Every structure is written in structure tokens, then in C-alpha cells.
Amino acid sequence: MLKEKNDQQSASDTRLTDSTELRQHVLDVVNKTPVVDIHTHLYAPEFGAMNLFGIDELLTYHYLVAEMFRSSEVTPEVFWSMDKAKQADIVWETLFVRNTPLSEATRGVVTALAAFNLDANAPNLKEAREFFRGQSLESHLDRNMTLASVSDVVMTNDPFDDEEVKTWEAGGDIDKRFHAALRMDRLLNDWANTSAILRAQGYAVETDARGRTVDEARRFLDKWIARMKPLYMAVSLPDDFMFPDGDVRDRMIREVVLPVSREHRLPFALMIGVRRKVNPALRVAGDGLGRADIRAVEHLCVENPDVRFLVTMLSRENQHELCVAARKFSNLLPFGCWWFLNNPSIVSEITRERLELLGPSFIPQHSDARVLEQLIYKWGHSREVSADVLGVAYEKLLRAGRAVTRNDIERDVARMFSGNFCEWVGLERIKGEQPLD
Numbered sequence: 001m002l003k004e005k006n007d008q009q010s011a012s013d014t015r016l017t018d019s020t021e022l023r024q025h026v027l028d029v030v031n032k033t034p035v036v037d038i039h040t041h042l043y044a045p046e047f048g049a050m051n052l053f054g055i056d057e058l059l060t061y062h063y064l065v066a067e068m069f070r071s072s073e074v075t076p077e078v079f080w081s082m083d084k085a086k087q088a089d090i091v092w093e094t095l096f097v098r099n100t101p102l103s104e105a106t107r108g109v110v111t112a113l114a115a116f117n118l119d120a121n122a123p124n125l126k127e128a129r130e131f132f133r134g135q136s137l138e139s140h141l142d143r144n145m146t147l148a149s150v151s152d153v154v155m156t157n158d159p160f161d162d163e164e165v166k167t168w169e170a171g172g173d174i175d176k177r178f179h180a181a182l183r184m185d186r187l188l189n190d191w192a193n194t195s196a197i198l199r200a201q202g203y204a205v206e207t208d209a210r211g212r213t214v215d216e217a218r219r220f221l222d223k224w225i226a227r228m229k230p231l232y233m234a235v236s237l238p239d240d241f242m243f244p245d246g247d248v249r250d251r252m253i254r255e256v257v258l259p260v261s262r263e264h265r266l267p268f269a270l271m272i273g274v275r276r277k278v279n280p281a282l283r284v285a286g287d288g289l290g291r292a293d294i295r296a297v298e299h300l301c302v303e304n305p306d307v308r309f310l311v312t313m314l315s316r317e318n319q320h321e322l323c324v325a326a327r328k329f330s331n332l333l334p335f336g337c338w339w340f341l342n343n344p345s346i347v348s349e350i351t352r353e354r355l356e357l358l359g360p361s362f363i364p365q366h367s368d369a370r371v372l373e374q375l376i377y378k379w380g381h382s383r384e385v386s387a388d389v390l391g392v393a394y395e396k397l398l399r400a401g402r403a404v405t406r407n408d409i410e411r412d413v414a415r416m417f418s419g420n421f422c423e424w425v426g427l428e429r430i431k432g433e434q435p436l437d
């Protein structure tokens with residue numbers, strides 16, 4: 001046993017000087033290393049009906065709905081009046097039967113179906129529906145997490161969502177693989193309505209955010225932090241987000257969010273660049289994007305060196321300057337290729353750029369999955385890109401005169417897939433470690 005272990009040890013320490021062997025090792029490590037998925041819209045089983053899985057949910061994902069309207073005569077009005085199964089039929093017929101599923105979101109469905117040996121050329125959804133109907137949530141969840149090699153999932157938790165609140169208020173433990181992220185959108189992007197809701201809940205807040213608003217909003221957050229034990233607070237922000245600014249959001253960030261972040265040692269995640277409801281008729285599929293001003297991020301980081309920021313930006317044009325900002329501020333951790341950026345060509349470009357400017361000190365990807373089986377394709381597809389990008393980087397290093405070992409590759413990948421995040425949010429459990437024997 002000991003000898004076997006020593007042999008394994010020395011194999012891991014051997015310098016990889018052959019580029020084919022090197023690429024093979026990188027692929028192997030990238031595929032095997034468990035990932036902590038730092039931003040999703042998935043929920044622990046305890047959240048009941050909020051758990052989405054199966055073919056009808058996969059096909060009515062808003063990424064696909066938007067694409068369907070480009071190739072179908074059906075109007076948004078008619079589409080939204082249909083039940084989910086009928087909507088799924090239309091998406092399948094339009095994007096998978098009458099057209100070839102060439103886009104990233106459609107290929108994703110193919111990858112997910114193939115993982116369960118389901119026919120992606122099927123003329124209808126009969127077989128897929130039968131298969132998913134036969135799955136129990138618990139075992140299907142285990143299977144998906146294993147297939148995607150995801151060890152932990154961070155949810156998106158909105159303390160103003162009635163359905164979600166019911167589960168939190170019921171108390172009780174939730175599945176340990178799931179972690180909370182306290183979503184701040186309603187507090188920071190819709191204060192006029194949110195302040196009225198808070199007043200109805202007994203908080204003495206004002207529409208203009210004056211008076212006792214700051215103390216009361218902090219009291220509200222303290223309560224939800226105690227309840228959810230989130231790993232971080234998060235907000236999505238428009239492309240015209242500025243900091244400093246003279247608006248209510250500025251005041252709420254300065255006087256509520258940042259002090260709460262310091263007091264509870266909770267990082268603040270900013271997802272910047274979304275333009276909500278560019279086409280309102282498309283509903284959840286109708287959001288767009290715009291280029292944001294990196295100076296807002298720089299100001300936050302320079303003014304708050306004791307706060308840790310996780311930042312992702314939606315516009316491709318913002319990616320280089322986000323890397324440069326991260327070089328200036330060690331309290332800034334760039335993460336993920338968000339939403340419209342989650343396509344192999346762009347993920348590849350961004351990951352190369354980040355690696356070249358930041359080494360392994362970033363988080364390459366999050367899934368943003370809303371439907372369980374999306375974990376399989378989102379992680380499968382992005383692992384392909386990561387392995388490619390890393391393989392090229394190690395080969396260049398080899399040519400420059402520095403060979404790497406399997407241990408080096410394992411350390412780098414573990415850092416990017418889980419370590420950077422766990423350290424940032426203080427998640428104690430060490431991720432991805434195999435038991436000793």
C-alpha cells in the first residue's frame with residue numbers, strides 16, 4: 001500500500017515534458033476536479049416546487065425562448081398564454097426538429113439529453129418526458145451533481161420572494177451541498193416598492209431613504225443573514241451603474257450594504273451590465289446588456305479596502321478593464337462568464353485574457369443554471385474550454401523553459417474551481433480533497 005502510494009506520489013511529481021502527455025493530464029485534471037458553482041438559480045430539495053428539472057423546464061429556459069421567437073411565427077402573446085408543456089413542444093419543434101440546434105443554448109439541451117441516453121433527434125418529447133417523470137428529485141440531484149462533478153451549489157436567495165421565504169421561515173436544515181447568497185436587487189434597484197413592503201413588515205423605512213431607514217434596513221439584513229447564513233450578498237446592476245452617485249442606491253450601498261459586509265465579513269458580489277426588459281413582450285427573455293463604467297468598481301475597491309468584492313460584467317467590452325482593475329485591487333475577485341458571455345468562443349477569449357493578466361487568481365466560471373440538468377452541459381462545455389486554454393498556457397510555459405507536474409496542474413485547477421472562492425467567502429470545508437486512503 002505504502003509503495004503504491006509512493007509510486008503515485010512520484011508520478012504526480014514527474015515533470016511533464018511531452019506536450020501530448022501534458023494536454024492529456026490537463027484534460028484529465030480539469031474533468032475530475034470538483035467545482036463549487038458560485039452562482040446559480042438552483043435550490044436545495046427542501047425548497048420543493050422551486051426545484052426545476054426535466055425536459056419541459058430545459059426547453060422553456062429563457063435563453064431558448066428568445067431564440068425560438070427568431071424562427072417561429074408564434075407571437076409572444078400567444079406563447080405566454082400556453083401551458084409549459086405546449087411551450088416546450090413549440091421550442092422543440094422550432095429549434096430541434098425544423099432547425100439544427102447549433103446555438104450554445106440548444107447544444108446544451110443535446111448534451112444534457114445525451115448524458116441520460118435520450119435521443120436528441122427525436123421528433124417529439126414523449127421519450128424524454130417519460131424518463132424525467134420517472135426520476136425522484138433526490139436521486140436525480142445526486143446523479144446530476146456527480147455527472148457535472150459539482151460538489152457545492154450557491155443559490156440565489158431573495159428575502160422578498162414569498163415562496164422561498166416560506167421554506168426559510170419553516171426553519172430546519174437544508175442540504176449541505178447548497179449554500180445561500182443574499183440577493184439585494186430589490187433593496188438596491190427598486191427601493192420605492194421595496195420600502196413599502198418593508199413598512200408593511202413593520203420596518204420604519206422612508207421612501208427617500210432618510211430618517212431611520214439605514215438602521216431599519218440593517219436590522220432587516222441582520223435578520224436574514226442570521227436565517228440564511230449566506231456566503232455573500234449579491235446584486236445585478238444596470239450598465240449605467242455609477243459609484244459614487246447621488247441616488248438612493250448610492251446611499252443604501254454606502255450606509256447599509258458596506259457596513260453590513262464589514263460587520264458580517266460577507267463579500268459583496270456585483271453583476272454589472274444588464275439592461276432589463278429591452279423587449280418587455282419577451283418577459284424574462286427580454287433583457288439585454290450594455291457596456292458599464294469600470295470606474296464604479298475602482299471607486300468601490302479603493303474606498304473600501306476592507307471589503308471583498310466579487311465582480312462579473314456582462315459586456316464583452318468590459319472584460320479587459322475588469323482584469324486590469326483586479327491587478328490594482330487585491331480586494332477584487334473577477335468571476336464567471338455571465339449569461340450572454342457563456343459561449344465557447346467568448347469563454348475562451350475571456351479565460352485566456354484573465355489567465356494572462358491574473359494567473360490563477362480568478363474564478364473562471366459559474367453556471368447560472370436554473371434547471372438541474374443544465375449543470376451537466378454548462379460545466380461540460382466550460383470544462384472543454386478551460387482544458388484547452390490551460391493546455392495552451394502550460395505548453396507555452398514548457399517552451400519558455402518551465403515544465404509542470406501533475407501536482408502543479410491539480411493545485412492550479414483546484415484553486416480556480418473552488419479554492420479562490422472558498423477562501424474569499426471563508427468557506428472552511430476544503431473542497432475537492434480526496435480522503436487519505
Ligand code: RAT
Pocket residue numbers: 041156236271339368370
Ligand atoms: O443568466 C440568467 O439566467 C439571467 O436571467 C439572470 O438570472 C442573471 O444571471 C441574474 O442573476 O440576474
Ligand code: ZN
Pocket residue numbers: 039040041368
Ligand atoms: Zn443569475
